[in-house]
Structures are given as C-alpha cells and as structure tokens.
C-alpha cells in the first residue's frame with residue numbers, strides 16, 4: 205500500500221493556501237493510502253523572531269485541531285506532533301553527515317528567509333530541509349502531498365536518501381511530491397505575484413481558515429485584479445484573475461477552463477462575489493467542526509498521544525537500521 209507523509213508548521217494561522225495546496229490532498233489520499241500527518245513544531249523554531257514558547261505551544265494544539273477539523277481521520281491515519289518523537293532530531297544528525305553545505309545553501313526557501321539577516325540566521329534555519337528529509341524518510345513515504353513551494357525540499361530529500369543508500373546500503377524509500385491540480389500555489393490577494401504566506405502576507409492579502417464569512421467577502425472584494433475586464437487563466441498576464449480562478453477551482457472542484465467560460469464577460473464584481481461565496485461554503489463545515497473540537501482539548505491531546513505511539517512504531521526501527529548501516533555500535 206502506498207505510504208503518505210506530510211507536515212505543517214504551527215507558525216501562524218492556517219490559510220487558504222495551506223488548505224488548497226496541501227490539506228485537500230491530505231484528506232483525499234486517506235481513501236487509498238496509509239497516511240501519516242505531522243505538526244512539525246521543531247521546524248517552527250527555526251526563525252527566532254517568530255518563536256515565542258507560549259505561542260508555539262498554543263499553535264501546536266490549534267493546528268492539530270485544524271487538521272482533525274479538515275478531515276484527517278485519526279482512525280485511518282496517524283496524526284502526531286514531531287517533537288513527541290526524538291527519532292526525527294536523531295535522524296537529522298545522521299543526515300547532517302550525508303547532506304552537503306553547498307546544496308543546503310542553495311535551497312530557495314533558505315535563501316529567501318535568510319536574505320538580509322546576515323550572521324544572525326540560525327543554524328536551525330539552514331538545517332531545516334535536513335529535518336524535513338528525516339520526517340519523510342523515517343516513514344518510508346512514497347508520496348508527499350504539498351504545495352508547489354515545497355518541491356525543492358522533496359527533491360533534496362530524494363537526493364539525500366539516494367546518497368545514503370548508495371553509501372551505506374538500501375535503507376530509505378525515495379519519495380515524490382504530489383501537488384493538487386488547482387491551488388498548488390495560492391497567491392496573496394493584494395500582491396498576486398507572491399504566494400499567500402503566514403508570515404509575509406498582509407492581513408488583507410491572506411484568507412485564514414477561521415476568518416468569518418464577512419471578513420472573507422471583504423478580502424475578496426478588495427482583491428487586486430488586472431486592468432482589462434476579461435476573465436481567463438494566464439498567470440503571467442493576469443496574475444490576479446488567474447489566482448482567483450484557481451481558488452474557485454480548488455474550492456468547487458470544477459475545472460478552471462469551465463469556470464473561466466462561465467464568468468468571462470460578466471465583470472469582476474460578480475466573479476469576486478462567486479469566489480467569496482464558494483470559499484465561505486467550502487470553509488463552513490471546517491469552521492463548525494473546529495469549534496466542536498476546540499471545546500474538548502483533552503480529546504485532541506489523547507489522539508496525539510496515540511498518534512505518537514503509532515508513529516514511533518514505524519520510525520524507530522527505520523532509525524535503528526540507518527544507525528547500524530552507518531556503523532554505530534548497537535548498545536548492549
């Protein structure tokens with residue numbers, strides 16, 4: 205059976221990009237794969253400016269609650285918190301001795317996040333993709349459902365796994381990224397040339413999954429579009445309209461071409477309203493379920509504890525095999 209692994213950082217409120225780029229696939233893949241999903245709290249510590257201990261703790265619970273609310277089914281899938289297993293950090297060290305300084309320095313996300321920060325960049329930020337490699341390879345994941353921005357990180361995981369296998373013997377399965385047809389790169393509503401981002405988008409540019417319907421409508425009404433009034437998909441020429449079309453396709457499941465044909469000629473106003481309505485409808489069951497789960501934090505904590513046990517049963521033997529392959533002396 206196909207094994208799936210993916211993770212999300214508890215570094216801010218989840219938004220429409222997280223839902224359409226990743227969560228939609230997380231939920232769908234549960235039907236025919238063995239799925240393992242993780243709140244990657246160790247990754248969220250890599251930017252000191254965003255790392256407040258009390259907030260991190262709170263967001264970890266909130267994000268796990270969000271994953272359950274969106275439809276991650278703890279009976280069929282494994283849901284856990286990364287730091288509950290020491291295996292991830294330990295495996296990162298093994299991979300640190302396989303990964304190259306040059307390939308990490310070139311990672312686009314590292315370049316973007318470290319820009320202008322000189323010597324103050326943490327070693328954790330530099331090592332971030334190696335920890336992500338450990339997350340994925342510890343579970344022998346075949347497929348990793350993620351947004352387009354994670355493509356390089358998954359390629360690096362493949363490279364590191366392949367190099368390890370070549371040097372020390374076949375221990376790791378090489379994963380591949382899986383992106384949704386629409387929504388693999390949801391852009392900021394105010395600047396459709398940049399991705400919607402927890403840390404970088406302005407309040408008007410980001411649609412948070414728990415925003416109330418009025419707020420969502422307002423944000424779509426003021427979304428930046430383009431000068432001409434035609435509605436068609438062309439990311440270069442019409443980034444604003446294309447982004448809205450992709451969001452509408454992601455929210456409804458309808459193909460982009462069909463949606464463009466339906467709304468072209470009707471003006472931007474009704475089109476934006478249709479996108480807002482579709483997103484509000486798409487989010488309604490999520491928001492209702494979130495409120496229910498939020499009322500029972502004990503239940504969420506118990507599910508996470510059970511998830512960690514099940515995750516460890518897979519990760520620990522893989523780590524042990526990797527250690528032995530590298531020549532580390534087994535204890536006793």
Ligand code: TYM
Pocket residue numbers: 209210211212213214220221222223224225226244247335336339340348349350351352353354357387388389390391399400401
């Ligand atoms: P994170 O927490 O930034 O984002 C979680 C998921 O949401 C997707 N995403 C988007 N998709 C479309 N449009 C957007 N604007 C958008 N913004 C975010 C991301 O691609 C991701 O799928 N490094 C990862 C977390 C991670 C991980 C892993 C993922 C750690 N270990 C192992 C997969 C497997 C990250 O920063 O995601």
